[in-house]
Amino acid sequence: MQIDLSGKRAIVTGSTGGIGLAIATGLAKAGASVTIAGRSQARVDEALAKLRSDDASGVVADVGTTEGCAVLIAARPETDILVNNLGIYGACEFFDIDDALWEQFWQVNVMSGVRLSRHYARGMRERGWGRIQFISSESALNIPTEMVHYGASKAALQGLSRGLAKVLAGSGVTVNTILPGPTRTEGGVRMMADLAAERGVTPAAMEALFLAENRPSNLLGRFADAQEVANLSVYVASPQASATTGAALRVDGGTVETIA
Template structure:
């Protein structure tokens, strides 16, 4: 299968590292002009330099904005008023006992994980609809289905993305615009590596041993028995953004290593 996204503009939020960066690279490799976003100029510049070092990413451009705020979303919209592909990847998480999660914690995680996607989809969807083609994705998590007891607010925010995506797919039914969520499982991003490294140090084991212990203790239903790579997640995102995926909409697309104990 050859995926050709030449002539398409793709916005990937939270794309200076991890899954977002892998998705941006994948879309660029498929020919899309990719818009990188991040909160810090130096990280955006470094990402653009890496992308522009390849032929595929030569046209990439960046926007510095805090998309966890309404003002930040508006700054991105003003800089990039039109897009064909919108990947709502921006997200935060924090391990915290439920009884210690404050109103401010709940508000922050919903502003970043949910409202950033709401605001951007609300702006870009009408243009896609008018042109008769578009792709909107929300990067959710297997935690939307298996709400983790150690970070309930994160799981709830990801479950909200499931409902948002399905509802928006209905709003855009028959328009040529598809809307899907992508559900990664444990993925070897910079944040996850740091998290596992800290746990490994605390327990006096290697990072490799800690990764295996984490899966055994927290995600024992994993069928791949390892963390996925960001590129493995990105491969599904790139396909879902392609013309070939035109009949896939309103779906929760799993790339979680078989953790979810369900065949539906």
């Protein structure tokens, strides 16, 4: 299968590193004109240097806020592919998650995608072609006790994606969620390093311990690489995926205990 996205415009939020940068790289390699979105000029410039594409550009905007979404939309009024990848996470005891933290996770993980999709979906529908993705998580289905606020925000994306897919039914615009499992991103590496220091083990040993203790149903037996997640995202963004919409697509290493 040869995926050709030549002539397509793509925006990937939260794309200065990790899964977002891997997705942006994959889309660029497939021929798309990619916009990197990040909160600082230095991070955007660094990501563009790694991307090494003459047809890539960056916008500095904090799309976890209403104002940041407006900045991005003003800079890029239209797109053919929107990957709502921006998200935050972090372990916190449920009883210590105050209203402010709940609100922060809701604004960044959910409302960023709501605001951008609400704008860009209109143009996609008028043109009769488009791809919208929400990068969710296996934690949307297996709500982790140490990150209830994170899991709940990712579960909300499932409903948002399915609902928007129904709104855009028959328009040529597809809407899907991608559900990664434990993935070796910069943030994931830092998290494992911190836990390893607390436990007195190596980061590699900590990854194995984390899977055994927190994700025992994982069948892959290791953390995925960001590129492995990006491969699915690039396919879903392609013309070949025209019959896939309203779906929750897992690239979770078999973590979720279901065959559906």
